[in-house]
Amino acid sequence: MSVAALSQLDAASRLVIQRRLKAFQDGAKWQQDVIHWQQQGPMFFERYWRFTDPSRIWTRSECESLLSTFQTDAIDDYPAIIAEALLQERVGYHDEALKKLNLVIQANTPLHFTAIAARSTVYTSLGETRKAKMDMLTAYKSERANPYIRFLRARQLAADEDLSNAENDLAGLLNTPELELDARRLLAVIYSLRAQKIPRLAAKAKEQAMLVSEFSDKSDWFAQLLMAMASSVSDEPNFAALYADKSALLASDEQKTFAESIAAQISSNAPLQWNFHRR
Numbered sequence: 001m002s003v004a005a006l007s008q009l010d011a012a013s014r015l016v017i018q019r020r021l022k023a024f025q026d027g028a029k030w031q032q033d034v035i036h037w038q039q040q041g042p043m044f045f046e047r048y049w050r051f052t053d054p055s056r057i058w059t060r061s062e063c064e065s066l067l068s069t070f071q072t073d074a075i076d077d078y079p080a081i082i083a084e085a086l087l088q089e090r091v092g093y094h095d096e097a098l099k100k101l102n103l104v105i106q107a108n109t110p111l112h113f114t115a116i117a118a119r120s121t122v123y124t125s126l127g128e129t130r131k132a133k134m135d136m137l138t139a140y141k142s143e144r145a146n147p148y149i150r151f152l153r154a155r156q157l158a159a160d161e162d163l164s165n166a167e168n169d170l171a172g173l174l175n176t177p178e179l180e181l182d183a184r185r186l187l188a189v190i191y192s193l194r195a196q197k198i199p200r201l202a203a204k205a206k207e208q209a210m211l212v213s214e215f216s217d218k219s220d221w222f223a224q225l226l227m228a229m230a231s232s233v234s235d236e237p238n239f240a241a242l243y244a245d246k247s248a249l250l251a252s253d254e255q256k257t258f259a260e261s262i263a264a265q266i267s268s269n270a271p272l273q274w275n276f277h278r279r
Contacts, residue, residue, distance in 0.1 A: 048083035049148065053090050054155075054182045056278060057222045059253040063091045072100070078109050082118050089122045092279055097122045113139040117149040124156055125277060132156070147176045154186060159276035163190050181215050184208045188226040189274050195233040196271060205230040221250035225259055232266045240266050254279070 070084040088097035104115035120135035139149050154169035173183040191205035209230035216223040228243035244263035251259040
């Protein structure tokens with residue numbers, strides 16, 4: 001519509017057309033942003049994902065030390081803000097995490113749905129199950145192929161004891177380099193838990209645990225713990241005890257307590273249990 005024709009319309013009609021034009025322009029910009037995000041997406045993983053402690057391996061003091069290095073109060077580095085919020089959730093700073101994530105969500109960036117999935121994690125930690133499920137459903141339906149939404153969803157499903165669907169989400173991440181190690185860690189846990197009812201899955205638990213060990217340092221307490229669980233469900237009690245003891249020895253602070261609790265389950269032949277949202 002020409003400027004002259006637009007000027008002859010009444011104010012209400014002009015406002016409608018202007019709003020439609022703005023919506024069209026915003027939509028075009030959004031599409032450009034999505035293409036840019038798809039091209040630059042891996043940079044988020046490489047730069048920030050590993051700093052969110054996705055497998056919950058670090059101690060609280062280690063998380064606190066890393067949090068002190070984030071400087072996101074006056075910048076629009078949205079990937080960094082999401083990463084900081086995920087780490088804040090990890091140590092229980094829920095209000096701060098929600099504030100950060102809502103900032104990203106309101107900014108309507110290409111990471112909009114990633115921030116919603118991250119907020120779902122915070123709601124889960126707060127025990128607000130309904131909000132958590134609604135956020136994750138929104139994020140997953142909107143960006144089903146987004147690998148870090150899929151990882152966060154898989155961890156949430158595992159915590160809800162929906163291990164089969166969690167496994168399906170994680171299997172699709174094994175070809176994503178930035179997420180492969182964390183996906184294999186979580187798969188090793190899931191297969192070990194499921195193998196207690198489906199013995200044939202013990203071989204898969206052992207396979208994933210061994211791959212994690214290959215990728216990890218020999219002093220990695222978490223890799224040793226995964227080997228302990230996989231050995232336990234593979235009917236290898238001596239190896240299971242050896243790996244469990246080594247894991248407890250290598251772990252520190254609250255992670256030592258967690259490793260010792262798994263070691264106690266193994267030594268007493270009790271059913272294996274895992275806290276997917278532990279701090």
